[in-house]
Amino acid sequence: MKRRETDSKTDAGYTYADQPTTCPKxxxxxxxxxxxxxxxxxxxxxxxxxxxxxxxxxxxx
Ligand SMILES: [Zn+2]
Structure with missing residues (x-):
């Protein structure tokens, strides 16, 4: 039996904890x-x- 793992992380948008916040301007x-x-x-x-x-x-x- 094959088990499919979801290794795709959320690639929509961004998580603000992962990268430093930058100025939108x-x-x-x-x-x-x-x-x-x-x-x-x-x-x-x-x-x-x-x-x-x-x-x-x-x-x-
Ligand atoms: Zn700025």
Missing amino acids: CGNLTTFVGSFFQPATQWHTCLSRSCRYSFIQVADE
Whole structure:
């Protein structure tokens, strides 16, 4: 009897725990500022001095 294993990981989208968060505007690395009331919601700020873009990142479940 053959057993088929699902070795294909979720390739749709990305998991925010795997790779560093980057700025949606300039692509620079961001710094984690804090979490909001929802644990899956994180506040990030762009590390680029010329950008400083702040955004909310919601984990995709
Ligand atoms: Zn930026």
